[in-house]
Structures are given as C-alpha cells and as structure tokens.
Amino acid sequence: MTLALFYIFAAVLVFGALRVITAKNPVHAVLWLILSFFTSACLWILLKAEFLAVSLVVIYVGAVMVLFLFVVMMLDINFEELRKGFWKFFPVAAVVAAIMMVEMVLVLTNRYAQIPGAELVEQAPTVQDLGRLIYIDYFLPFQLSAVLLLVGMIAAIGLTIRKRKNTKYQSPGEQIAVKAADRVRVLKMAADAPLEAPAAPAADAGEQKPQA
Amino acid sequence: MDIQLIPNFLNGLLGAELGFVVWTLLKIVCIVAPIMGAVAYTTLAERKVIGYMQIRIGPNRVGPFGLLQPVADGIKLLLKEIIAPSAASKGLYFLAPIWVLVPALAAWAVVPFYPGFVLSDINVGLLYVMAITSMGVYGVILAGWASNSKYAFLGAMRAAAQVVSYELAMGFALVGVMMVSSSLNMTEIVNKQAGAFGLVSWNLIPLLPLFVVYFISGVAETNRAPFDVVEGESEIVAGHMVEYSGMSFALFFLAEYANMILISAMTSIMFLGGWLSPFPASWPVLGAPSFIWWVLKVAVMLFMFLWFRATFPRYRYDQLMRLGWKIFIPVTLVWIIVVAAWMQTPFSIWN
Numbered sequence: 068m069t070l071a072l073f074y075i076f077a078a079v080l081v082f083g084a085l086r087v088i089t090a091k092n093p094v095h096a097v098l099w100l101i102l103s104f105f106t107s108a109c110l111w112i113l114l115k116a117e118f119l120a121v122s123l124v125v126i127y128v129g130a131v132m133v134l135f136l137f138v139v140m141m142l143d144i145n146f147e148e149l150r151k152g153f154w155k156f157f158p159v160a161a162v163v164a165a166i167m168m169v170e171m172v173l174v175l176t177n178r179y180a181q182i183p184g185a186e187l188v189e190q191a192p193t194v195q196d197l198g199r200l201i202y203i204d205y206f207l208p209f210q211l212s213a214v215l216l217l218v219g220m221i222a223a224i225g226l227t228i229r230k231r232k233n234t235k236y237q238s239p240g241e242q243i244a245v246k247a248a249d250r251v252r253v254l255k256m257a258a259d260a261p262l263e264a265p266a267a268p269a270a271d272a273g274e275q276k277p278q279a
Numbered sequence: 280m281d282i283q284l285i286p287n288f289l290n291g292l293l294g295a296e297l298g299f300v301v302w303t304l305l306k307i308v309c310i311v312a313p314i315m316g317a318v319a320y321t322t323l324a325e326r327k328v329i330g331y332m333q334i335r336i337g338p339n340r341v342g343p344f345g346l347l348q349p350v351a352d353g354i355k356l357l358l359k360e361i362i363a364p365s366a367a368s369k370g371l372y373f374l375a376p377i378w379v380l381v382p383a384l385a386a387w388a389v390v391p392f393y394p395g396f397v398l399s400d401i402n403v404g405l406l407y408v409m410a411i412t413s414m415g416v417y418g419v420i421l422a423g424w425a426s427n428s429k430y431a432f433l434g435a436m437r438a439a440a441q442v443v444s445y446e447l448a449m450g451f452a453l454v455g456v457m458m459v460s461s462s463l464n465m466t467e468i469v470n471k472q473a474g475a476f477g478l479v480s481w482n483l484i485p486l487l488p489l490f491v492v493y494f495i496s497g498v499a500e501t502n503r504a505p506f507d508v509v510e511g512e513s514e515i516v517a518g519h520m521v522e523y524s525g526m527s528f529a530l531f532f533l534a535e536y537a538n539m540i541l542i543s544a545m546t547s548i549m550f551l552g553g554w555l556s557p558f559p560a561s562w563p564v565l566g567a568p569s570f571i572w573w574v575l576k577v578a579v580m581l582f583m584f585l586w587f588r589a590t591f592p593r594y595r596y597d598q599l600m601r602l603g604w605k606i607f608i609p610v611t612l613v614w615i616i617v618v619a620a621w622m623q624t625p626f627s628i629w630n
Contacts, residue, residue, distance in 0.1 A: 068296050094424060098371075101417070121406040129413025130443060133420070137439050140424050140432075193402060194463055239601065 073113055080106040093139045097132065104128050118194050306398050310387050318536040319349035325585050332589040359525035364427060367522065371425035376523065376530035379418030383537035386411040390544055391466045393554050393570045404465040405453055408545060409446075412500070415538065416442040419502075419509070419519050422531070426522040434518025437596065438502060438509040444603040445499040451611035452493035455486050455618055456549045459629045469553035471629075477566065478557040482550045485621075485628065488614045490550040492607045494580070497542035499603065501535060503584055505591035506599055513593075543580035544573075551576045 083103040090096040104127045111120035174180055201209050285305075290298035323338065323345065330337025338345035363372055389404035391397035401407060416439055423435020459482060460468040474480025483490055499506040510518035520531045547553060554573040558565040594602070622629060 094371075098417075098421075117401060117403050118406070121403050121410045124410035125406060125413060129410060129446070133413075133416055133439055133443055136417070136420055137436070140420070195461075239598070 069113055073110070076106050076109045076113070080110065093142065093144075094136065097136045097139050100135075101128055101132050104132065118197060303398070310398060311384055314384065314387060314537060314540065315533070317540055318533055319353065321536045321540065321581060322352065322532070323349050324581070325588070328582065328585040329589045332586075353529070356526055356529040361525040361527050362522075364522050366427040368425040368427065371421050372522075373527060375418045375422035375425055376527045376534070377418070378421060379415055379534040380530045380537065382411045382415040382418075383534045383541060386541055387544075389465055390541075390548065391469065391553065392573060393568075394466055394470070396570075397466065400464065400466060403463045405457065405463045405468070405549075408541075409450060409453065412538070412541070413442075413446055415534070418531075418534070422523070423519040426519070428522050430515045430517075430521050431519050433515050434509050434521070437515075438519060441502070441506065441509065441599065441603075442500055444600060445496040445607075448492055448603055448607035448611055449496040449500065451608060451615065452489040452496065453549070455489040455611070455615050456482060458615070458618055458622065459486065461629075465548055469548055469555065472552040473555055473568075475560050477555070477559050478552075481552040481555070481557075483552075485618070486550060486614070488610055490546070492611050493550070494542070494546050494583070496603070496607060497546065498584065498587060499599070501538045501542060501584075503535070503539065504588040505594050507593060508596050508599060511593060539581060539584050540577065543577045543584070546580050547573060547576035551580075 080103055083099045083106060086099040087096050087103060090099055104123060108120040108123045108128075111117075111123065286298065286302040289302050292298065293301060326348075327337040327345070338348040341347045341351045363369055386408045388398045389401055389407050391400070419438040419442075420435045423431040423433075423438070426432070456468060457463060460471045462468060462471070472481045502509040508514070510520065515521075520528055523531065552572075553576075554568045554570055556562075556566050556568055556572055560566045621627060
C-alpha cells in the first residue's frame with residue numbers, strides 16, 4: 068500500500084509542479100504550487116519524517132503561500148504580454164540552462180563533493196531527537212542562522228520603510244484613560260421649574276458649559 | 280464488548296489492508312456524523328442563547344421548542360438555487376467553500392475523545408492541527424478572489440491578514456503547552472494534566488495567560504464576533520461569502536461552526552484537561568475521568584463563543600491588528616519565558 072501511495076503522491080507532485088510553470092493565470096500557478104508543497108509533505112510522511120512534513124505545511128502552505136497568494140492577487144500584470152518574446156529568447160535561455168546543467172553534473176560527480184549524508188536511523192527520529200540536535204549538538208550554527216534571518220528581516224524593513232507625513236493615528240492608552248466626565252457633562256435640570264421664562268436661564272447654562 | 284473485536288472481524292473478512300481501510304472509514308463516519316449534528320444544533324443553540332440574552336425566545340415554531348429548526352434550515356438551503364456570478368472564476372468559486380470545510384473536519388483526525396478513542400494517535404498531533412487549520416484561510420481568500428466582486432475581495436484580504444496574524448499568537452500559546460507537557464501528542468498532553476486534586480493540576484492555572492490568548496485568538500481565527508470584520512455586514516455586506524447562495528453558502532456556515540467546535544475541543548484538551556474530572560480523584564463517581572467531562576468542557580467553551588457574540592461590539596480593523604500583534608504576541612512571549620525559567624527552578628511543578 069505504501070508503494071501505491073508513493074506513486075500516487077509522486078504523480079500528483081510532478082503534475083502539480085508542471086502546472087506551476089505552465090499555468091497561464093498566476094493565481095492558478097500559486098494554487099498548484101500549494102498542491103505541490105502539500106503533496107511533498109505527504110511523501111515525507113511516507114518516509115516517517117512526520118515532523119518535517121507537518122512543519123512544511125505549517126510554514127510554507129500555512130504562512131508563506133498565503134502571503135504569496137495575497138501579493139499575486141494584487142498584481143496587475145498581464146502575463147500573456149510578458150510571454151510574447153518567449154520563443155525569441157528561448158535559444159539563449161536553453162544554452163544557459165544547458166551550461167548550468169553540465170556544470171552541476173561536473174560538480175556533483177566530483178569525488179570531493181561526495182560528502183557522506185545523514186545516516187538513516189532505524190527508528191523514525193522523534194521531535195525530542197530533533198530538538199536535541201538543534202538546541203544542544205548544533206546550538207551555535209542554529210543560532211547563527213537565526214541571527215542571519217533577523218539581519219535579513221531588519222534589512223528588508225530598513226530598505227522599504229517610509230515615514231508617512233499625513234497618517235493619522237490614535238494612542239489607545241489615552242483613549243482608554245478618558246473618563247465620561249471629559250466628554251459629557253450631565254446638567255441638573257429642575258424638572259418642576261415654573262413655566263414662565265424657562266428659555267433664558269437654560270440657554271445661558273447651555274452657552275457657558277462647553278468650555279473644553 | 281471489546282472494541283477491538285470489530286477491526287479483528289473486518290481483518291478476517293477483508294484481509295489486513297482492506298480491513299484497515301474499512302475500519303478507518305468507519306471510525307471517520309463515527310467522528311464526522313456527530314460533529315455535523317453538533318454543528319447543526321450549535322446554530323440553533325446560538326439563536327436560542329442570543330435570543331434569551333436579548334430577552335426574546337428565539338426560534339420556537341419548527342418542532343417542540345424549535346428543535347427541528349436546523350433540519351428545516353438544512354432542507355431549505357439544499358433546495359435553494361446555487362447561483363454563480365457570470366464573471367466568476369467558476370472552478371475556484373465552487374472549490375472555495377469545500378476548501379474551507381475540509382480542514383475544519385480533517386483536523387479532528389488527531390483529536391482524542393478518551394484514551395484510545397482517537398482516529399490517528401500521531402506524535403505530532405498538535406502541529407498537525409495547526410497545519411491543517413492554517414489551510415482553511417485559502418478557502419476564504421479564493422472565495423473572495425473567484426467571486427470577482429469588490430466586497431468579497433475586501434473581505435478576503437481582511438481575512439488573510441487577520442488569520443495570519445492571530446495564528447502566530449495561537450502558535451506561541453501552543454509552545455507553552457508543548458513545553459510543560461514535553462510532548463506534541465494530544466493524549467499525552469491530557470494525561471500530563473492528571474493529578475490527585477482534579478482541577479488544580481490542569482494547564483489552565485499555570486498557563487492562564489496563554490489560555491486567554493489562545494481562546495481569544497481562536498475566536499479571531501474563526502472570524503466570529505467581535506472579530507468578524509471579514510463579514511462585517513455594516514461595512515462590506517457579508518465579506519467573502521456575499522456572492523454565494525444555497526448549499527455553497529451553507530458550506531461556509533458549516534465550516535465556521537465546525538471550526539468553533541474544533542477550537543473549543545482544542546482548548547478543552549490543552550488547558551482544561553480533556554476527559555479528566557475537575558474534582559479530586561478520591562471522590563466516588565465525580566472524580567473519575569469520563570467522556571462526559573470532555574463534552575461538558577467543549578459545551579462551556581462553545582457557550583463562550585455565543586456569549587461573546589451577544590456581548591461585544593465589533594472591533595475596528597486597526598484595533599484588531601493592534602490586539603493581535605502588540606498585545607497577544609508579547610504576552611505569550613513573556614509567559615513562555617516565565618514558564619521556561621520556572622521549569623528550571625526547584626519549584627517546577629512539571630516533573
């Protein structure tokens with residue numbers, strides 16, 4: 068059954084990945100990409116790497132692709148226009164791709180590139196094992212990569228931040244500190260005041276009260 | 280009768296692999312059917328509860344005490360015409376409501392109802408729920424985009440921003456639970472909360488700030504009042520589902536209530552001790568763990584959802600974002616550090 072599932076997931080993954088690059092509508096392309104991520108998570112579950120699989124879904128499908136979709140939907144680009152010169156540039160692109168391919172093969176088949184991979188463990192690694200690796204065995208490299216990401220984030224914000232002059236904003240602290248007495252003044256009105264000449268004193272009171 | 284007899288019988292009848300598939304499907308039916316029933320009656324409960332809070336009696340025409348109202352509503356929605364706007368992107372337009380509902384139901388795969396009564400007792404249960412529920416927002420975004428309507432699109436944009444923001448606070452609240460339970464398995468998380476004095480050993484007390492943040496974020500995640508800016512009818516009509524009719528609209532509705540029940544169930548498992556009794560274990564009947572406690576806790580949390588809706592006015596969008604980013608996330612981060620430090624001291628209660 069595992070083998071059958073593998074072939075089903077693999078077929079879906081390959082199909083989805085192909086549709087990502089062939090879909091005409093960018094929103095459809097993003098959706099196919101989501102399908103590809105999800106299917107690769109399924110493949111990882113078959114490999115018993117459930118933590119990795121679920122984190123792939125949490126991070127990429129749950130967060131990154133939402134923002135991606137968000138951006139793509141807002142874009143106003145006619146992708147048909149961009150595709151017009153495709154066959155004109157195709158020969159150059161093909162040559163570049165072929166050269167890169169050859170280079171990669173040369174590098175990867177070199178004997179210095181044959182670094183031993185991670186040992187396949189008999190039991191599936193648990194979350195505890197991963198935590199031990201990340202926070203004890205490889206503590207420093209992990210923290211360094213986190214700092215690197217932080218620097219990248221600060222740089223991105225620093226490059227794009229613009230102080231707007233005309234924005235209005237409120238201070239919630241001040242808003243909460245407001246008392247009813249600051250906004251409304253309840254006047255004591257004599258309910259049984261005589262009917263003669265009620266207008267003059269009432270109007271006076273009304274004029275004087277709002278001071279702030 | 281031993282429950283294990285059924286899969287054994289199926290395995291004998293159909294062979295190991297097919298028997299396993301059929302047994303799993305049976306279990307799925309046993310979980311999904313009561314959930315859909317609960318969803319239907321939550322809609323009735325909502326109308327009744329809000330009715331009584333507003334000194335009305337709510338629906339009382341169909342059946343005794345209006346008890347058949349959800350059935351009537353369901354039949355009505357099934358028989359209504361399904362309309363698609365002429366400029367809509369048809370395939371995605373009809374995919375969106377399904378995409379909203381499926382994660383709301385799929386997350387139940389790892390929710391334990393009682394020790395052993397869980398569809399899939401995986402090690403990363405908590406993360407699985409987070410992963411699956413985070414997929415639900417696509418349905419909302421797609422509904423907004425595929426409808427080809429400004430109101431729907433604005434609703435979808437709001438939904439995406441809101442759900443992504445509150446997911447972070449929710450995730451951080453869960454980190455605290457993971458730390459004290461030292462496990463991601465949901466059954467394990469409940470078992471860690473067992474103690475001789477019932478309620479005292481639940482996660483609720485040491486993790487109170489995380490509980491509050493988690494539940495309020497859960498309300499925001501399900502786009503329920505007071506965080507229902509996604510479908511704020513005074514501003515954008517009904518948000519992402521404004522173009523939907525009949526059963527395609529009903530699917531959004533079902534998903535909303537299924538998500539409410541899911542959030543309530545998750546809260547009860549992670550903070551309120553799931554099936555554990557709130558009373559000391561030495562008490563004769565009341566102290567025993569039982570599925571009924573689980574149901575009661577979920578019902579209390581669901582009542583909170585309805586209570587909030589009847590009580591609070593809708594948040595303004597910028598206030599909602601401020602609450603998520605500037606209050607909830609710092610609160611959870613601080614409490615995680617407090618708990619982490621606490622666990623390192625001799626006063627740690629989680630050994």
